[in-house]
Every structure is written in C-alpha cells, then in structure tokens.
Amino acid sequence: MMSFDLPEDVIALRDVVRDFAANEIRPYAREWDREQFLPDELVAKAGELGLLGIMVPPEYNGAGLSYLANSVIVEEIARQDGGVALFVAAHNGLCISHFLVAANDEQKKKYLPKLATGEHIGAWGLTEPGCGSDAAAMKTRAVKDGDGWRITGHKIFITNGCRAQVYIVVAMTDPEKGPNGASAFIVERGAEGFTVGAKEDKMGIRSSDTCPLDFDNCYVGPEALVGELGHGYKDALAVLERGRVGIGAMSVGLARGSLEEAIAYANEREAFGRPIAKLQAISFMLADMATEVEAARLLVRDAALSLDSGKSDRLKASVAKLYASEIATQVALRAIQIHGGYGYTKDFPVERYMRDAKLCEIGEGSSQIQRIVIARELLKD
Secondary structure (H helix, E strand, O other): OOOOOOOHHHHHHHHHHHHHHHHHHHHHHHHHHHHOOOOHHHHHHHHHOOOOOOOOOHHHOOOOOOHHHHHHHHHHHHOOOHHHHHHHHHHHHHHHHHHHHHOOHHHHHHHHHHHHHOOOOEEEEOOEOOEOOOHHHOOOEEEEEOOEEEEEEEEEEEEOOOOOOEEEEEEEOOHHHHHHHEEEEEEEOOOOOEEEOOOOOOOOOOOOOEEEEEEEEEEEOHHHEEOOOOOHHHHHHHHHHHHHHHHHHHHHHHHHHHHHHHHHHHHHOEEOOEEHHHOHHHHHHHHHHHHHHHHHHHHHHHHHHHHHOOOOOHHHHHHHHHHHHHHHHHHHHHHHHHHHHHHHOOOOOHHHHHHHHHHHOOOOOOHHHHHHHHHHHHHOO
C-alpha cells in the first residue's frame, strides 16, 4: 500500500518554503499581479533555496529531490501567488525536465548547473498559433544546414519566455512522418534569427511572464539536438506528464489558499449576530471545499510518487491535473461567494486566486485534452 506520509526532509523543506512564500511573496503578490512583474531579487532567493533545481542531481548543482518534494514546493508557493508558482513549475517541470528526460551528458554538464542555481532561467517551446492541443500539427521547421540546423517558425504562450536564457524548442525535422518527425533543440538567447516577442497581457498568473518566440532561419549547431532525431514529440509527451503533476500541485496550492482565506473571513465577518462561519450554508460550503482540496492533493501526490518510482503513468498525471485544476477554479469561486462583495474587489486575494486558477484548466493540456488522454488510457488494449 502506498504511503502518503511526507518524509522528514520534505516536511522540513515544506516549512522553509512556507515561510519563504509567506514572507517574501505574499506581501507583494498584489503589486506583482498589477504590474506583471517578478523581481530579480526573488528569483535569486529562490535559487539560493534550491527551488530552481529541485530535481536536478547534485553533481549538476541541483537539490536532487523527488517529484513528491517538487509537488509540495509548488503547492506552498501557489498558496500565495500562482504566477511565482508557475515560474518555478515551468522552469523545473518543462525546460529542466526535458534535459533530464533526453539530454546527453555534455548538454547536462553545460546547461544544468546554471539552470539549477537560477543563474540561467529556462523556457520550453511547443505551442504554436495553429496547434496548441494538436502539437503534432506544428509548423515550425528545422532544416539541415551542414552539420547544424536552421529553425524557422513561431511559438506562442511561452512561460518564462521573456526572462529565459535557455530554451528547448520542438520543431519538425521530417514533416512527412507526423509526430515521429519532430525533434527538440536547445536555443540560447541572442542566437541569430531568434527573437523574443512582447509580453502577453494576461487575465491571471500575471507575475509570470508569457510571450511568443520567433525563429527566422535561426542556426543551431549539431550539439543543440536534444535526444534522438525524430524523438522530440515522444520526449515532449514525457515532459508534459511531469509538467501536469506540477500544474496539479499548483492547482492544489491555489485551492488551499482560497479555502484558508475563506475560513479566515468567515470567522471574522458577522451577520445576524454571529460569525457567518456559524451559518450552515457557509459551513457546508467550507466542508465541501476542504474535501475537494484534500482529494486533489492525494491525487497529485500519488502521481508524483509514481514518477519517483520510475514508472510512467500518464493516466495518474492526467487525472490529477484534470481534477485539481477544475476544483481550484470552483473552490476559488466559492471563496469569492463567501467574501460577498469584498470578494469581488482586489482588497482580498481570492479574486486573484480565481484568475490564476483558470489558467490551470488550460495550460499543459486543457481539461478537454486530459479527458481524451484519460479515456485513451482506460480503453487501450
């Protein structure tokens, strides 16, 4: 039987990150949301704590921790701000994960030490204007040029795209083969023909930057190919499985934040001569919210433990991501309802949690895609 008790080292780390999020993120989250801003000083502090190389082996300056530890860290950060949580989750769960899944030893030695400490930030490019969920239909091409490659195309909605120094980009090297014709490449900021676009003005997750990437005959050398030629899409699916567990953890953190803020408000706000928490209508809402948060956390940690055991389990990852992301939005909406008119103002964080939570139902595979994945896993031979 699988145990969900956290190891002592993870509990100690959780407490450190909880204090970090409460003291270094919470007081400024509203300002960062308004300004669409994440200070370099916070990124440096996150790097010092080991939060930017959570699963990177120690020989590459990483913390060498588990996917379970990653889920705990992302939850604690998301409890205070979804944007900071996505910054950490995408850096670790997308860019670094692709290195861990497919890179060779030389690539790991060159890039992981700086990524793990936060000296460099990583981004991951898969989504395009005409192929978000249908990633196999991507139009970005990488054409052989001598020993290297020329990349031409356009990527959108790239988390950490404005801040990153290192990008892993998936492009078609043999379009006739469909998904089996995609390959992944490392592109460094400043490469000729590579342009980082303007920051998107988003509804939520605003402290995390999102932008498009343009490639106009961008040359990369033979050492830029990550993994085997034609394995880019397969490796991307493995990366997405890990990333979905991270988004699930982020969803749990946002839902938990909404619940805790709602409990605090319900205990303070009085109506009919007593705190509204004493009213059955409110107390039952809180009970349902707490039940959903606990269920989502168990699903996410179960999926994380599967990854830690070395077993790929696409079903568990998609179930966790689907359920946790959808309850995050619903719990946030009920928290706003409990706050009444104040919940509709920016004086309380629950409206921000709702805006942040909605992204979790869209990014790294929408809820509809998760249902397709789950159904396929259930019905496959």
